[in-house]
Amino acid sequence: MAAPLSIQLEFGGGAELLFDGIRKHQVTLPSQPEPWDIRSLLAWIKENLLKERPELFVQGDTVRPGILVLINEADWELMGELDYQLQDQDNVVFISTLHGG
């Protein structure tokens, strides 16, 4: 069993508009048999936080192309993307590049 995790989520660049305009969310992920990774985090966000038009945020089991993900201030492409295993107190930022120039 993985213990519950407390992490900080941040949405920006227009992505926050899908979350009631709220940028920062302090959340607790419940304990579950498998360790939490970004893939299961996205499923959790879709269930628990997304307020509208989920297709503008997730596509299949990943984020919609054009949404950048930073894990502890580093590009998720350097961190294993969907397979990154979350640690307690991690900070995950989602920034949309798809909104007006």
Added chain:
Amino acid sequence: MPAPVLCQSCGAGRAALRRPKTGQALCRECFVAAFEAEVHGTIVAARLFQPGETVAVGASGGKDSTVLAHLLRLLNQRHGYGLRLLLLSVDEGIAGYRDDSLDAVRRNRGRLGLPLHVVSYRELYGWSMDRIARHVGPKNNCTFCGVFRRQALDRGAALLGADKIATGHNADDVAETVLMNFLRGDVGRLRRCAGILTGSEGALPRCKPLKHAYEKEIVLYAYFQGLDYFSTECVYAPNAYRGHARTLLKDLEAIRPSAVADLVHSGERLAVREDVRMPTQGTCQRCGYLSSQPLCKACVLLEGLNRGLPRLGIGKPSRMQKVLTDAEKPEVGFREDSQQASRAIRTVDF
């Protein structure tokens, strides 16, 4: 927990991003330095500016123009370009949306210490976007928005005595436009859209210093530098065709990150056969703006609005041009003609 990836440039810092163009992993400091150096390189290589020029930076409050204004101010100081920089914003008159984005521009003006000028649709055309939208309905207003915005920057910059306009178009925007013009077979636009410096006779020259900068890097640069920008979608329906081109491009980029740069390159390298007839550029009979037709698109749209026939300018150009240039002569017969025209008009080809 995976070991942090080290920067491939300095070898010391923890890498903060993988660059889409090259795949290189860089730390924050090395990325910021490389990004600034590359934009400077673009400006120098394309000879975008001459010392002593006044450059109006189109400032929408969005990410691209915010990064552009920040970079131009920084590079102008660092490399002694000798430019006088101004921020120029267009107020379309969209309650809520534009008020908030203009606030973002004002905050940046304070931070950058550059003069800001705002020109409004109401003063330039006599119509705000909200009022236009009430007249033309929700489907067509982006045609108006786009056409009027383009001219508004020109007119505003001319009023300010600027020599040149700089816009925040990035590599993704250019790739998207190349793709759209290719899909539509619009040879005239295809040839022009990939250019970095356009327009000379009549209109003010326009340049795109961020033409080779990926959207991902612009957004991360803004994030790492703590730049404040506005990111709400325009409340009026965005151009659906562009939206699809954008999605297609983002899907391609996810599989092959060089797709964006490749499309920009294709746009630059495409040659148009000698025997292809290109539209001849003239100037608008009414306002003097560049136009391949007797009347420019803005004057046609405006005329339609003022005559209570707002859909006049939306559709086949030959038809509406005929209606309006005929109407320049006798007043009789105009009404019939224009009513037919507005009935015949259905598509938005923009």
